[in-house]
Amino acid sequence: MSLESYRKPVDTLSGSLRIEEAIDLPRIAIEAVSPTVEGGRFAAKAIAGRTLTVRAVLIADGHDKLGARVVWRELPAGDWQHVPLKPLGNDRWEAHFVPPRACRLAFAVEAWWDVYASYADELKKKYAAGVPISLEVHEGELLLEKSAKVAHGEHAAALQGVLTRLRDTESLDRRVGVLLAPETARAMAQVEAHPHRVRSALYPLEVERRLAEFASWYELFPRSASNDEQRHGTFRDVIERLPEIAEMGFDVLYFPPIHPIGRTHRKGRNNALTTVEGDPGSPYAIGSEEGGHEALHAELGSFEDFRALVAAAREQGLEIALDFAIQCSPDHPWLKQHPGWFSWRPDGSIRHAENPPKKYEDIVNVDFYAADAMPELWLALRDVVVGWVEQGVSLFRVDNPHTKPLPFWEWLIADVRGRYPQTIFLAEAFTRPAMMARLGKVGFSQSYTYFTWRNSKAELQEYLEELNEAPLSECYRPNFFVNTPDINPYFLQTSGRAGFLIRAALATMGSGLWGMYSGFEICEAAPVPGKEEYLDSEKYQLRIRDYRAPGNIVAEIAQLNRIRRQNPALQTHLGFQAYTAWNEHILYFGKRSADRSNFILVAISLDPHNAQEAHFELPLWELGLADDAATEGEDLMNGHTWTWYGKVQWMRIEPWVLPFGIWRIRVPGDVAAPAAPAAK
Ligand SMILES: O=P(O)(O)O[C@H]1O[C@H](CO)[C@@H](O[C@H]2O[C@H](CO)[C@@H](O)[C@H](O)[C@H]2O)[C@H](O)[C@H]1O
16 A cells, blocks of 8 residues: 555645646545644644544545545554444544554545445335336346456455355345345455545554553652751662652652752752852752763762662552753753854853743753754754663653754654654643644643643633643643642642642542642642742752651542542543532532543532532433433542432532542442553
């Protein structure tokens, strides 16, 4: 099969169409192929092992029947596979297939006139209407003969068998029976020519492993892992913390940069521009005489220690994610080795980096388009990522990707994933929405979001709906971080423990991807006054914490992650549906798995201080039930079960007990969806 589309380019700008061009145009039109992004310019996202649905609209003149299929193969050179498209009515067609592994694949939609299906349809109608059909029966015999002549092997034998059965009987009814038999249609489908066959463009699909869509991220600074303010933490100390992180149900353990830290313009405590003896500096100021992005900060340990940590994490079901932050401290070896990768000012200095209004006085940026940087810098950065993949890391949180060129990311991600398809890139982009979506299009598996700043019911509902709609739903997977070392949300600064539970419930139930930075589980929120920054931020100093401090929400986080693992409906942000609860402080929604068997209802009070009550609607219509029907509910936080009678129910949420409810709903007598193990 050739890779070329059957579609001929049409010069739509000339204003006229030559007759030869018109005759050459496909008779069948293929429209609205999905999933696609920007007409195939970028790959849509899919998950390995998950059924993928391809849809298209096929339009042709007249009443004849069409045949159609999806053809697909793994790139660059897998075998072509095909799967039939089935008509849904109204010219809409649908097919399903399961991409078996993480890879890039290409698919196209093919359609043709199905001569025998058209014939059989007409014969059936005329036979049912009782009109004379002997000529039609003869036509059928001729169609079979014509195909039998060009068929080979088993296909030829099958058609000869059909012809023998047809000729063996004089009975018109029996002859019609043979012509309309499903095996006759099958035999013809194997050999028939496909007149007017047309194929869509080839569309790319990025197939990723499950962790790209469903994962819980935990962030910590390894240098704080010693549990002793006087001693710099090490990778070996982090190993000690792994069991408690795994027990909370996290899948990914993410570290801010672990490379040597520069000394020039090093930042002191609380972002001070001066340091005192012993200040460790911001780990984002990457590079010193000891090495750059490929090196380890010596106080954390050796490569052997790091590999031991990666292995120990895997044993606990955790994968390590690293920060990929492209900036350099002024002490980074690249400044001496490759001065041409930076843009120097007339006085011999380099402008420090910024993300307005934030100033990063301790780092400088590379210049991707400097004459000396193309392609050496691009290749060096690719090699940095590949080097860490070879150390066992396949998740990268990318710092500020929106301040680096899009073509660079498109190339780097495709290059790395071409070698290591398991690699996942998380974009730390808080910027214009179009740029955030574009980063998803060029290859980022997932992205930070505006979730952190959506607090009211209307804001949250609108945002979750937006993420569920195309085109965002096809290129952008949101990772709902509840806090980060950079973001100490205003809401949490005054909400108390209930507020932390509210944000944890929103994140874990709203998206398949969520994350938290350590300290969240003990409701840490002391701010730099008036700012969304943490006081005594770990970005500039070691922080020792008692992770079992009174009031912690460790048990609740573990239960939320357990609920996610057991309920497929909660393993993606897709499938969100807001329902009615008559109270502006209660966000009430449902999530239902693609196979419809797992249906979860979530009610979250957004008020951390007062009890809230509401009448609310059970979505009985979605279960095909009457308004007075009974349904069974199960509280997934405590296991209680009950029967609801009717559509309108009442709830009361007391934040000092638990500010949310998570209920599995099912029709009495239906077998409950089995608890699903979390696939990775
Ligand atoms: O710019 P963002 O808000 O996306 O934040 C990310 O990038 C920052 C620069 O890498 C990083 O800032 C931290 O490191 C800087 C360099 O050492 C330092 O000057 C800043 O004070 C410090 O906050 C931020 O942490 C990261 O998430």
